[in-house]
Amino acid sequence: MIATTALSKRYGEHLALDDVALRVPEGSVYGLAGRNGAGKTTLIGILAGLRRATSGEVRIDAPPERVAVLADAPRFDPWLTGREVVALAQQLTDPAGDIDGVLDQAGLTEAKTRRVGGYSRGMLQRLGVAAAIVGRPRLLLLDEPASALDPQGRREVLDLIARLRGTATVLFSSHILGDVQEVCDTVGVLDHGRLRFQGPLDELLVGAAGPRYEVRLRGPAEPVAEALRRHPWVTHVETGPERLTVGVTAMEYAEAELPGALAAADALVVSFGPEELTLERAFLALTR
Structure with missing residues (x-):
C-alpha cells in the first residue's frame, strides 16, 4: 500500500x-x-x-x-x-x-x-x-x-x-x-x-529479544548468577534484587537444564519462567 x-x-x-x-x-x-x-x-x-x-x-x-x-x-x-x-x-x-x-x-x-x-x-x-x-x-x-x-x-x-x-x-x-x-x-x-x-511484530519480538528466563529468588542473586554463567548454554545473566534474568541459547536448554543448575547453585527459587516478550524490550535493544 x-x-x-x-x-x-x-x-x-x-x-x-x-x-x-x-x-x-x-x-x-x-x-x-x-x-x-x-x-x-x-x-x-x-x-x-x-x-x-x-x-x-x-x-x-x-x-x-x-x-x-x-x-x-x-x-x-x-x-x-x-x-x-x-x-x-x-x-x-x-x-x-x-x-x-x-x-x-x-x-x-x-x-x-x-x-x-x-x-x-x-x-x-x-x-x-x-x-x-x-x-x-x-x-x-x-x-x-x-x-x-x-x-x-x-x-x-x-x-x-x-x-x-x-x-x-x-x-x-x-x-x-x-x-x-x-x-x-x-x-x-x-x-x-x-x-x-x-x-511483522512477532518477528521483531523474537528476533530482537532472544530467549530469556526470569528467576525470582529468596536471598542474594549474584552467587547464583556466577554459577549459571559457567554453563555453555547460558549467554548472559543480569541480576537485580532477588532476581535473575538468564539469557540462553535456546529455550529447550533452559527448560531441561535450568532447574538442575539452580538447585546445584543452592538457589532458593521462588518462581521462574520465560520472560514475557515486549515491544519495549525489543525497541531498547534496537535503539540503545
Whole structure:
C-alpha cells in the first residue's frame, strides 16, 4: 500500500528523516514506533502530502480521495453535534458514506446529537476517526491517536483501531510502545530519523529479544548468577534484587537444564519462567 524510497527530510541543518524505505502492506495495521522527535509526524505529514520531502520518492497505491488523515489532536467547532461533524466529512468525501454506522463503530451513537464542545478528549479522538472513515478510505494515517488520553480514552481509541482491521490499511504512530504491541500486526521502529526495523511484530519480538528466563529468588542473586554463567548454554545473566534474568541459547536448554543448575547453585527459587516478550524490550535493544 505504501512504499518510500530513500526518503529524507531536512529542516536546515537538522536531518529529520534519513533514507527511509517504508513498506506498509495492504490491509495491515502498521505501528510506527519511536520516541518523541524521532521523525514520526514528519513522515506522516509527507505521506499525507502536507509536507514536502527533501529527497526520495513516495508511492501510495490509493488515489488521494481514498486516503484519510487524522492529526494527534483533532479540533471541531464546539457548537456542532457529533453527527454534524461526520456529516460534513461525508459531504466532502463520499455522499454514500454511512454516518450513523461509523458513529456506532466509534461508540458514539448515544452522544451523536450532543454538541462536541462537551465531548471528552477520548470522544473527540473517536469522533475524528469516525469523520476520517466515513469516506471509506483505503488508507488511514493516524498521528499519535491515543498519546494524550487518559487510560479510559486510550482504551476506547485502541479498540476502535483494532476494529478497523480488514476494512482499511491503517498506519498509526505512537511513542507508547504498549499501544503499538496491542493492536498492530506490522511494526516500524523509527529512531533519529532512521528506520531501524520494519516487519511483522512477532518477528521483531523474537528476533530482537532472544530467549530469556526470569528467576525470582529468596536471598542474594549474584552467587547464583556466577554459577549459571559457567554453563555453555547460558549467554548472559543480569541480576537485580532477588532476581535473575538468564539469557540462553535456546529455550529447550533452559527448560531441561535450568532447574538442575539452580538447585546445584543452592538457589532458593521462588518462581521462574520465560520472560514475557515486549515491544519495549525489543525497541531498547534496537535503539540503545
